[in-house]
Structure formats: C-alpha cells, structure tokens
Amino acid sequence: MAAAQIYNMLMDYKGNVTVKIDGIAASAASVIAMAGTKVLVSPVSMLMIHNPATVAFGDSAEMQKAIAMLDEVKESIINAYEIKTGMSRAKLSHLMDAETWMDAHTAVDMGFADEILMRPSDTPVENKADGPMLFSRAAVTNSLLDKLAAKCRILSKPVETERSVHSLMERLDLIKQYNDLSEF
Numbered sequence: 649m650a651a652a653q654i655y656n657m658l659m660d661y662k663g664n665v666t667v668k669i670d671g672i673a674a675s676a677a678s679v680i681a682m683a684g685t686k687v688l689v690s691p692v693s694m695l696m697i698h699n700p701a702t703v704a705f706g707d708s709a710e711m712q713k714a715i716a717m718l719d720e721v722k723e724s725i726i727n728a729y730e731i732k733t734g735m736s737r738a739k740l741s742h743l744m745d746a747e748t749w750m751d752a753h754t755a756v757d758m759g760f761a762d763e764i765l766m767r768p769s770d771t772p773v774e775n776k777a778d779g780p781m782l783f784s785r786a787a788v789t790n791s792l793l794d795k796l797a798a799k800c801r802i803l804s805k806p807v808e809t810e811r812s813v814h815s816l817m818e819r820l821d822l823i824k825q826y827n828d829l830s831e832f
Contacts, residue, residue: 649721651676655728658683668765669693669755678760679725682732687761689752695760697740698747700725733759 658665658680667684674696681687681695689695700721704714722744729740735758755761 649676651679652724654680655683669695669761670765672696674698679728682728682760684762686763687732687755688763688765689755689761690765691752693752693755695750695755696748697725697729697744697760699744729760735759 664685665683667681667687669681669687669689670693672694673681675698678695678697700718702714702718704711726737726740730737750758750760752761752764756764
C-alpha cells in the first residue's frame with residue numbers, strides 16, 4: 649500500500665511536517681495527511697474517509713482471505729486516524745463504514761485537521777492593474793497560444809503555389825500511364 653509507505657516516510661522525518669489540503673484528501677490521501685505535524689485545510693477543501701476495498705477472484709477460501717486482508721488494512725488505517733484525532737477506534741470504524749465526507753470546519757472539529765487556512769488580515773491585497781480586472785476568455789486564450797507558439801518556435805513555411813507547365817504535364821503523363829497499366 650503506497651499510502652502507508654508515504655505516511656511512514658513522513659512520520660519518520662525528524663522535522664515538522666506541514667500538510668496543506670487545498671482540494672480533496674480522500675481515501676489514501678486522507679491517510680497520508682494524518683502524518684502531518686500540522687494539517688492545514690483550505691476553507692473549501694474536503695476530507696473523506698472510508699473502508700478499504702479490493703477486487704477478489706476465486707473460491708470461498710480466497711474470498712475469506714480477501715475479507716481478512718481488508719479487515720487488517722482497515723485496522724492499520726484506523727491506527728493513523730487514531731494517532732491524529734485521539735478518537736476511539738470504534739468511532740473511527742463507524743465513520744469509515746459510513747464513508748464520511750468532511751468540510752474544513754468538520755475536519756478541524758473532529759481532529760483530522762488542525763487549522764483552516766486563512767488569508768492573513770494584516771497583509772494588504774495589492775491590485776496591480778490600472779483599472780478594474782475583467783476576465784477575458786479571448787485574451788487568456790490568445791496569451792496562451794502566443795506562449796505556446798513561442799515555446800514551439802513555430803516557423804511558417806511558404807506554400808508553393810506556382811508550378812511550371814512542364815512539371816504539371818509530367819505529372820499528368822504519369823497519371824495517364826498509371827491508369828493505362830491498371831486497366832490490364
């Protein structure tokens with residue numbers, strides 16, 4: 649399980665680990681986030697926890713092995729959630745059974761996150777534009793195309809529009825010869 653390896657690497661780090669959730673930390677990403685010394689969430693981010701899942705194939709013995717494996721994986725995931733939140737294992741198991749989605753406030757209230765990211769109130773917002781800012785899809789598209797063209801160094805080749813009568817006659821003769829051969 650890659651999430652467990654990432655979680656362990658972050659937990660083994662000797663310094664502080666700050667995790668910033670700026671979108672969705674769902675499933676394995678929620679486990680990784682629990683390794684943060686401090687977990688910060690955007691006011692519009694979401695965190696989701698649920699039971700592990702797998703695909704199994706085989707007879708009843710194979711199915712029982714898959715069930716046992718999922719039970720063990722769930723317990724290991726609960727370990728990470730329990731360390732971070734301090735919640736009981738039973739409560740965490742219930743939340744996972746219900747596939748629980750949390751907004752930023754709920755994640756902080758439940759202990760899955762430590763703080764909600766906010767813009768510092770003492771930092772003035774500087775408007776560098778001379779006038780009001782308007783979004784122009786055409787301006788953005790043209791700017792992007794200009795940048796791509798500059799990166800790709802698109803060179804336009806002049807298109808040959810003139811051909812000599814002699815070269816056209818040679819081509820016509822070749823076409824006629826081909827047609828004559830294909831009739832056989």
